[in-house]
Amino acid sequence: MAGPGTPRTLACAALEPGLDGVLLFDAAPAALSLAAGLLAKLMGEPRVVTLAAYQSEDDLWTSLRLRTSGFEPGPGPLVQGEGTAELLVVVPDLARVGLPGQRALITLLDAPVAVLERHGYHRAWAPRLRCLAACDTAEVGTVPPHLLDRFPVRATAAGLTGRSDSLSRVLHVWGTAPESAAPSGTGAVPQEWLDAARRARPWPAFGSRAAALIVGMVPADRPRRMLAAARLARGYAALDGAEQVEERHVEEAARLLGFGRTGGRDTPAPARPDDGTASRPDDEGAREGVDRPPAPDAGADAGRAAGAAAGETAGTAAQPLAVQAPQAAIAFGAEETPLPPGTGYPEDEAEPLREIAPLRAPPVAAVGPARRRGPPIGLEPATDLADLAMVATLREAAKFQRVRQANTGTTGRFLINPADLRTHRRQQEPEHLLGLVLDHTCRRGWDWTVALTSHLRWAYVHRAGVVVVDVGAGDAAAELRAERFTARRVLDRRVTASLSRPRGRATPLAHGLSLAHAGLRHAMQHGRAAVSRAWLVVVTDALGNVPLAAGLQDTTAGSWSGEGVTDAVAIARELATLRRLRIVVAAPPDPPHPELVLGLADALGAGLLGIGGADADVAEAGHGH
Incomplete structure (x- = not known):
C-alpha cells in the first residue's frame, strides 16, 4: 500500500462523492498539472474545464450550435446531462479567478441539483464533478469565505514534485531520461488505487468510536468541516480496502486538515453503544436526492451520524484529457507534510482583504477615460x-x-x-489615486491611523490606486534611503504592513518626497494617464536629517548641516505644481519644531492636521466627495 501523501489524498477525493472540492496550498503550476492528471485517471477520463479571469457567464454556461435552420442555444462547458462524462474543473489561481467563475463554483460544488435558465435554454441536472484549485496561503484573505467553504479537502503539494508528462516525453525522446520515465498507459498510479476507484459498494461503515472521535475533534459550529473530516476518513478507509472506518483513518484526516494531533488524546467514549439505535443528527451539507450506499450493518448508521454522505461512483468518457498525465517521477510513496494545527483553514486567521460584496462586479464610472482601458474581464x-x-x-x-x-x-x-x-x-483602471508618505521616525507612541482613516476610507470607496513611500523604517534595506511601492487597491496587504513598520534612526524625508513626486507624476501625466483626482498625505514632523544627495547615493559623505530640511522644502515646492493633486500634512500632536511643519505645509500648499485641526479639504476627503 502506498504511503500517505497528497497523491493519496487526491485518490480519496476521487473515491468519495462528498469530496468534490480540493484546494492545494502554494502549489506550483507543474504540481497542479500533475495533480489534475492523477485525479483525471482515477475519475476515468473526465471532461476538463479550466476557469480563468477572462471568462464571462456566457462562456461558462451556454453555447451556440449551428443548425440548418440557423443558430440555437446549447449547453456550455459547465453544463452536464444524462450520460455525459464527469467534469474536472481546474482553477490555476483561486484568488484571481473571475466573478463568473466564482459564482459558478458556488453554484455547482456540494449542490444536489443545478438549474440553468439563460437565453431561452433550460436544463436541470445533478452536478457530477471535481474541482481542483490552487491558492497561495498569503492570498487566502482575498477569497470569499463562502467560496472557500466549498473546498472540504485542503492539502499541500507534497509528493507532487515529479516531472510533468510533456517534459517526460521530451526527455525520453532525447534519451536523457531513464526508461521508468517513459509515458505509459496507466502512468504511475498504483493499481490498488485504480481497483478501489472501480470497487462496488457497500462503502466502509463508521464505528461508534471513529464517529465520536470526529465529533469531539471538530468544533460543533463548523458542520462543513465535520463532514469533510468524516468523508475524508471514509475515503482513506475505502482506499485501504477496509470494511470499517477506524480511528487511524480519522487521525490521518485530522493531520491533513490541520485539526491538531489526535493520536495523543484520549478517544472520547461513545454516548451509547453502537447497537443501531443511536439518534441521527441532520445531515447538513450532504447531497440530497443522490443515491446513498446501503447500510450493510449497524456501523453504517453511526457513519451517517458523523455526516458522511455518499454518491455514485465516477463514470467514464471518451474525451481526451487536456491535463498532464502522472508519471513514475511522482512521489506516490512520499510521506505527507501535515499542515500545522489550525492551518488547514488559514482563512480563520487571515486578514480579510476582500471587498464587502466580493461576488458583485464593482461599479463602473459612467464617464471617464479609465472605462475604455485595462484588460477585458x-x-x-x-x-x-x-x-x-x-x-x-x-x-x-x-x-x-x-x-x-x-x-x-x-x-x-x-x-x-x-x-x-x-x-x-x-478591469477598471484607477481614476483616483492616494499617495502616502509615512515618516516612521515621528511615530513615538502616536497612533497615526486616526489621521489617516478618512483618506483610507476615501481610497476604498473610490477604488483608488495607492502609492506608498516609507521614510525612516527600522527594517529598511538602506536606512539613508526611502522606499516606494504602488498598489492597485488600498486592500493590498503591503499597505497594512507599512502602517506598522518599526521606527529607524535616519529620516530621509527629502528622498521620500522625491520618490512620491516621481510616482505621482508618472501616474498622473505619463502616457494615457487615467487619474483624474489624487490626494497626497504626508505624515511627518518635518525633521529630515538626511540630505537628498546622501539618500540618492546612500552615503554619509558631504555636508549635513540643515541640508535635509532645505532639500525637503525644495522638493515640496515641486510637488505643489502637480495639477489635480490635493495635499495634506499630518503632524504628531506635539512636534519638536512646529515651525518646520508649518514651513513644509506652506511649501506644499497643503492643509494641516495635528496643528490647528482639520481643514475643509480633509473633511471633504472623509465624506468621499
Missing part, C-alpha cells in the same frame, strides 16, 4: 459604439435570426439590432 450591453466586442455582438444577434427573418420576411441576411451590441467590460 467580461461583456456588457453597449451604450455607444466605442470598444465594441464584435464576436459577442454577432453571437447575441445569432440567437434571434429565425424570429427576425420570419417577422421581416427576409432570407439570407444577418440582422443586427441595437440591443445586440456588446462592449468589453474591462
Whole structure:
C-alpha cells in the first residue's frame, strides 16, 4: 500500500462523492498539472474545464450550435446531462479567478441539483464533478469565505514534485531520461488505487468510536468541516480496502486538515453503544436526492451520524484529457507534510482583504477615460459604439435570426439590432489615486491611523490606486534611503504592513518626497494617464536629517548641516505644481519644531492636521466627495 501523501489524498477525493472540492496550498503550476492528471485517471477520463479571469457567464454556461435552420442555444462547458462524462474543473489561481467563475463554483460544488435558465435554454441536472484549485496561503484573505467553504479537502503539494508528462516525453525522446520515465498507459498510479476507484459498494461503515472521535475533534459550529473530516476518513478507509472506518483513518484526516494531533488524546467514549439505535443528527451539507450506499450493518448508521454522505461512483468518457498525465517521477510513496494545527483553514486567521460584496462586479464610472482601458474581464450591453466586442455582438444577434427573418420576411441576411451590441467590460483602471508618505521616525507612541482613516476610507470607496513611500523604517534595506511601492487597491496587504513598520534612526524625508513626486507624476501625466483626482498625505514632523544627495547615493559623505530640511522644502515646492493633486500634512500632536511643519505645509500648499485641526479639504476627503 502506498504511503500517505497528497497523491493519496487526491485518490480519496476521487473515491468519495462528498469530496468534490480540493484546494492545494502554494502549489506550483507543474504540481497542479500533475495533480489534475492523477485525479483525471482515477475519475476515468473526465471532461476538463479550466476557469480563468477572462471568462464571462456566457462562456461558462451556454453555447451556440449551428443548425440548418440557423443558430440555437446549447449547453456550455459547465453544463452536464444524462450520460455525459464527469467534469474536472481546474482553477490555476483561486484568488484571481473571475466573478463568473466564482459564482459558478458556488453554484455547482456540494449542490444536489443545478438549474440553468439563460437565453431561452433550460436544463436541470445533478452536478457530477471535481474541482481542483490552487491558492497561495498569503492570498487566502482575498477569497470569499463562502467560496472557500466549498473546498472540504485542503492539502499541500507534497509528493507532487515529479516531472510533468510533456517534459517526460521530451526527455525520453532525447534519451536523457531513464526508461521508468517513459509515458505509459496507466502512468504511475498504483493499481490498488485504480481497483478501489472501480470497487462496488457497500462503502466502509463508521464505528461508534471513529464517529465520536470526529465529533469531539471538530468544533460543533463548523458542520462543513465535520463532514469533510468524516468523508475524508471514509475515503482513506475505502482506499485501504477496509470494511470499517477506524480511528487511524480519522487521525490521518485530522493531520491533513490541520485539526491538531489526535493520536495523543484520549478517544472520547461513545454516548451509547453502537447497537443501531443511536439518534441521527441532520445531515447538513450532504447531497440530497443522490443515491446513498446501503447500510450493510449497524456501523453504517453511526457513519451517517458523523455526516458522511455518499454518491455514485465516477463514470467514464471518451474525451481526451487536456491535463498532464502522472508519471513514475511522482512521489506516490512520499510521506505527507501535515499542515500545522489550525492551518488547514488559514482563512480563520487571515486578514480579510476582500471587498464587502466580493461576488458583485464593482461599479463602473459612467464617464471617464479609465472605462475604455485595462484588460477585458467580461461583456456588457453597449451604450455607444466605442470598444465594441464584435464576436459577442454577432453571437447575441445569432440567437434571434429565425424570429427576425420570419417577422421581416427576409432570407439570407444577418440582422443586427441595437440591443445586440456588446462592449468589453474591462478591469477598471484607477481614476483616483492616494499617495502616502509615512515618516516612521515621528511615530513615538502616536497612533497615526486616526489621521489617516478618512483618506483610507476615501481610497476604498473610490477604488483608488495607492502609492506608498516609507521614510525612516527600522527594517529598511538602506536606512539613508526611502522606499516606494504602488498598489492597485488600498486592500493590498503591503499597505497594512507599512502602517506598522518599526521606527529607524535616519529620516530621509527629502528622498521620500522625491520618490512620491516621481510616482505621482508618472501616474498622473505619463502616457494615457487615467487619474483624474489624487490626494497626497504626508505624515511627518518635518525633521529630515538626511540630505537628498546622501539618500540618492546612500552615503554619509558631504555636508549635513540643515541640508535635509532645505532639500525637503525644495522638493515640496515641486510637488505643489502637480495639477489635480490635493495635499495634506499630518503632524504628531506635539512636534519638536512646529515651525518646520508649518514651513513644509506652506511649501506644499497643503492643509494641516495635528496643528490647528482639520481643514475643509480633509473633511471633504472623509465624506468621499
